[in-house]
Amino acid sequence: MSTSCSSILFGFSLCGFLLCSLKLCYAFEGRETAETTLLHRVPNGKHMQVVHSHGPCFSSHGKSTAPTVAQVLAQDQSRVDTIHSRLSTGGDPLRASSATIPGKSGRSLGSGNYVVTVGFGTPKRDQTVIFDTGSDLTWIQCQPCVKSCYKQQEPIFNPSSSTSYSNVSCTSAQCSQLTSATGNTPSCSSSTCVYGIQYGDQSYSVGFFGRERITLTSTDAYDNLLFGCGQNNRGLFGQVAGLMGLGRDPMSIVSQTSQKYGKFFSYCLPSSSASAGYLAFGREGTSDSVQYTPSSINSQGPSFYFIGITGISVGGQKLSIPSSIFSNAGTIIDSGTVITRLPPTAYSALRTAFRQQMSSYPTAPALSLLDTCYDFSQATSVSIPKINFYFSGNTNVDIDASGILYANGLSQVCLAFAPNSNDGDVAIFGNTQQKTFQVVYDVAGGQVGFGAGGCK
Incomplete structure (x- = not known):
């Protein structure tokens, strides 16, 4: 060679x-990137392991039908069009619209996405969510699904069964911060803040804004995470429970956990379904070669x-x-x-x-x-x-x-x-x-890093 x-x-x-x-x-490879890749917690570790949900190394979860390559690329273009629209208009095109979300199914949020399985609530319930550096709000589907919930892999989260869940008041400062995180003005239901977020492909989630304990690994958890508890959710999200926002907004999980992790996270996306990668918060494990x-x-x-x-x-x-x-x-x-x-x-x-x-x-x-x-x-x-x-x-x-x-x-x-x-x-x-790089986001330091050989 x-x-x-x-x-x-x-x-x-x-x-x-x-x-x-x-x-x-x-x-x-086209089929692989269309399918969902799962990040699973490593016992007694601070990293979350990545394996492919349709690959030979992972068989504990049910399989779902993968989209075709043409669908993957069409969905990818939809996401790109949305990003360009947001940047060309100085913000999300929905920023000036009402919080009313149309009852229309859309194509998947992005494509070839990677997801992380984390615990919500006390006792914790595993929920698999897309992690996305281009979004800010973290949300999952919640019972009783007042309007609509799509089929997901794990049982839909029930906030009434968690001792650590609480609603956010619609008069709170946190509720008003949703405008920048979602591009929509929040509303109110019986004094509870109601969020609404719609993506460029017309997928959407609407529900109560709440606080909850999130368990990232067997040793790391964070209390009072502000998140969306979706009661009306539509779109081809596959069988994931929702989305984890890793953007810069104050409402993102990166900003909310800044005192714990210093606005520092990294991930490695595996080269194939036969390999494993990870998502990590904090500086531990960052390669010197980055x-x-x-x-x-x-x-x-x-x-x-x-x-x-x-x-x-x-x-x-x-x-x-x-x-x-x-x-x-x-x-x-x-x-x-x-x-x-x-x-x-x-x-x-x-x-x-x-x-x-x-x-x-x-x-x-x-x-x-x-x-x-x-x-x-x-x-x-x-x-x-x-x-x-x-x-x-x-x-x-x-x-x-x-x-x-x-x-x-x-x-x-x-x-x-x-x-x-x-x-x-x-x-x-x-x-x-x-793929295969340790991609490091030192948000507080104003830099992004690449380390070769982060995973295979």
Whole structure:
């Protein structure tokens, strides 16, 4: 293997596992990222382990039908459109709307999402929620589901069975803070604060705003977490119980637990369903090899984590992309966007260089928004050029092989990047390209870090 290429071998490894792992990681990567990945608590640990809910390493939970690759990419574009709309208008497009939520099912909140299983209440009840760096409010479905609840994996949380639950008054300062966290003005029901949040795909949750004890691991818990107790929830959220908001807003779990964890968290997204990763709060376990890049706050999207791309290389060759292409609109890192979106000028340069170095392989039809695809069905081995991203602060991120390709079977394996509509749209560094890195959010320190080899 040359220094400028990553090699994918279609055969057995020394441990006899690569054939299965390869099939999951490369041949069906598109299916994998569509399915839900679960973060489970490690007994007596401070990390939450990540395994794939449809993979061979995890079988204790019921399986759900995975969306098709086309559905995954369509849902991903819906999320990207919403992010661009929020940033271009200086906030959430729903910010000026009423708290009334339409009774319409939407597509999934994001796609290729990762979720964490944590305990709510006393005694604790496990609830599996999407964790999202692009959202702020944490909410779960709650009994008695006054209006509507969708089917979820665990029993729906019952606040009346928890000794640590309490409602938040609609006259409280915390209730008024919901406007910035949800984009909707809260309402009142019998003196209890009522939240309403709607996402770009028309998925929504409405319910009581409350306080509760949340148990993150067997040794870590946090009391009086402000969260939404959903009584009217619609949308294709799969079988998760709700969402955990990891954004910058004062209402996010990152801000609420700041005295305990110092606004510091990290995660590692596994390369395949056969591997494991984690989500962690606090500095413990952060690798010394992590490279940091400054993370700024943008007034048009104050909840997002902005980082600065300064360049891209393919096969060791730096691309000729003017620095202004990246700096004009900026870039956010997002755990809920699957495919990295680049300014068209930058994507065109990336695509051209990648195609030149992959010219010996037969091409395949485009896969939705992915336009550079190959047919590897007759190949015994494939070498792909390395792709490196350079960020402000002299940070060099060597994208893992699992973050370069996105596939719909061996006959349609595609470059896992896509262009924005124009160079003026914010770029998004998505979760496919974050795989295997320890991604560190030092929110208080104003930086985001990448450490190679965080998980497999």
